[in-house]
Amino acid sequence: MNLTLQIWRQNGPNDAGRMVEYKVSDISEHMSFLEMMDVLNEELVAKGDDPVAFDHDCREGICGMCSMFINGEAHGPDRGVTTCQLHMRMFNDGDTIYIEPFRAKAFPVIKDLIVDRSSFDRIQHAGGYVSVNTSGNTQDANSLPVPKADADKAFDAATCIGCGACVATCKNSSAMLFVGAKVSQYALLPQGKVEAVERVKNMVHQMDLEGFGNCTNTGACEIECPKGISLSNIARMNREFFVSALAGE
């Protein structure tokens, strides 16, 4: 495959940035999108040019690092995948592919396609945990019965890898799918109920402080989420929040 790439290049957080055109040739349709980027970067390095900076780590769809907005969609045109799982067979020979960083005020660009997603970490620090004393005396897991349906829903929510595709794809740059998943994975389990009232309030407060937008229920996040996190998690967060607002002191 021969492709034309339109890639966002930005030297640093304070650089204005611009789209730059590159040509790549003899790309195998079996390559992953990141491997195609590797081919481009090797050519750029061989020519003495600055390679395109992009985030990647596990390359097996679980770390959530590869944050590219490809042809107008987070992680590209395929569904339920991260960029490393996106294959070049999703494109056609001669295509022009637009590659941009995830864009949000709360995700500032560090360089080229790399963005700073530490706002997600700060939301997690605000309440995405349970305060369990882990030093010895670990109790038997079966001593806390959890209904199977709740365990399944909590697990589904916990599969969120915090990649930020929900924010990138949302027309409002809202982080509510991420926060909804993180609130839900604890809200459904007995260990999480202890701190439930404070958790949702603190996480939503931090989410607002970071400058994410407001959810308008377009549902784009659910479609683009590589892990298929459901909008029902946002509804659960809303319910948790109302209960918290009424119960909080």
Add this chain to the structure above:
Amino acid sequence: MSAPTGIVKTSIARKFVMAFTGFFLIVFLLTHLSINLLTLSSDPEAFNEASHFMATNPLIQVMQYVLAAGFLIHIIMGIKLTKQNSDARPVKYVKNNAAANSGFASRSMIVTGLLVLVFIVLHLKDYFWVLKFGDMTPYSSDYDLVVGLFSSPLYTVIYVAAFVLLGIHLSHGFQSAFQSLGANHPQYTPFVKGFGTWYSILVPAGFALVAVWHFVQSL
């Protein structure tokens, strides 16, 4: 975060306000439509009596102000949220394929909402203001005023177009309000979405029918 003002200013509370006022306006539409449909009766007095009731009943007089507040809050909050949401992405995408993952209605709520607002202003000027404060001497009855305006083809087209826009607005707004209030359930949500779709077609169609009916009658 413990102070009530802190809660009110959160993103989720704003969603709640939009949903709650939206529901209120959705119910209001039904009341309004049921009175409009009376103009289709062969006896103009049916509408005149309903109009008289709405103008004099004490409860309705109080509800008028509640309704006005509902409209204002929904509109002002909607504009404010749109501004905030736009600010949350200072640098826009060069290429954004939004149609791949979301519906047109959900992405154009501010546009359909503001266009309906323009219509509401026009509508208040032509009907509400005249009925409540204006000079009714040129008209023999409330029915005469209301039906008379539909003899204008331009007014009828604007009226029908406004309700097409309202239908688009409602097609997202109805089910979105349930989600914002936390009502999402694998069994009930498909019903809510289906009901919302029919509501957003039938209620605006009812308003449009009244306009087209009187326009055709005036020919």
